[in-house]
Amino acid sequence: MKCPYCGSENVEAVKSWEMPKMGFNVTHYRCKSCSGLFNHYVGRGKEFVLRVGLRRRG
Numbered sequence: 624m625k626c627p628y629c630g631s632e633n634v635e636a637v638k639s640w641e642m643p644k645m646g647f648n649v650t651h652y653r654c655k656s657c658s659g660l661f662n663h664y665v666g667r668g669k670e671f672v673l674r675v676g677l678r679r680r681g
């Protein structure tokens with residue numbers, strides 16, 4: 624897993640949960656390099672990453 628903020632792979636999974644309605648499994652990650660928070664969604668044959676939290680760029 625790569626951090627979407629800084630590209631580091633030095634991330635840790637904080638927690639994970641299911642979204643049965645959406646059919647996704649979600650894992651919440653924290654980047655140890657930049658402290659960025661993001662969620663990794665997996666389900667229905669696809670996966671994507673969404674940035675979460677108050678960190679903003681630009």
Ligand SMILES: [Zn+2]
Pocket residue numbers: 626627628629630631654655656657658659
């Ligand atoms: Zn990062």
